[in-house]
């Protein structure tokens with residue numbers, strides 16, 4: 001049984017590193033997701049986020065996004081030739097046959113587009129197939145979840161969703177404001193919440209409310225259960241692997257059996273759940289899942305749901 005992960009921040013760390021000291025192909029190279037560990041965990045697909053942090057001045061944000069795309073191709077794909085960039089349903093389907101790991105480029109927060117649909121199209125040509133409209137703050141597209149006014153999509157945001165849909169991209173609603181979420185739901189575009197949990201289990205505002213979970217399920221989307229302690233438990237310091245199972249159980253109770261997946265947020269977090277500290281550790285979670293649920297279900301959540309979703313939509 002393999003694994004697929006819907007969100008990691010390896011590219012952000014590689015960009016921060018600049019000098020090239022971090023090595024994706026080294027086991028102890030200070031990356032939570034690296035090749036040796038991913039191989040241990042039989043990772044078939046990893047989604048790599050392009051994340052430009054808010055402290056980057058707007059004038060440099062596009063450049064930083066491109067730098068992270070370059071890091072993906074130079075330091076993840078090219079260097080070991082073991083990660084295969086995937087851009088289409090056909091390429092994802094092929095992952096099932098070989099033992100190569102697929103890498104899918106996604107963008108976390110559209111700030112770097114600076115309001116240009118041409119930049120969106122360029123990213124598509126560079127292999128980016130999924131975009132989360134916002135990080136926590138407002139941008140040209142919409143408000144993020146931490147923006148107190150809670151605005152939805154802007155006029156440009158509506159144009160952008162339509163253009164993403166035309167190009168055949170997936171829309172990620174993690175980090176988006178509640179109103180933005182419901183604006184997006186009006187469109188036919190395929191949606192995921194790449195790294196969000198259930199608010200009924202952990203009350204953090206980054207998690208999804210029941211009606212949002214139901215809406216993602218209804219839209220045949222996916223929810224990537226995330227390992228960020230503060231999104232797992234209201235007292236993050238006591239979060240355990242078992243607490244993650246509570247989120248799964250809850251989403252199951254809302255009818256989400258075919259809509260559960262995982263989005264670790266590895267390399268984007270400093271706090272970790274004990275026994276779930278890097279991608280090699282997902283075996284521990286898998287063991288717990290196997291104890292409680294039919295193997296066929298576990299296989300869907302740990303791997304098949306992501307692969308099926310992207311085969312269907314890319």
Ligand SMILES: [Zn+2]
Pocket residue numbers: 108175195265268
């Ligand atoms: Zn995030």
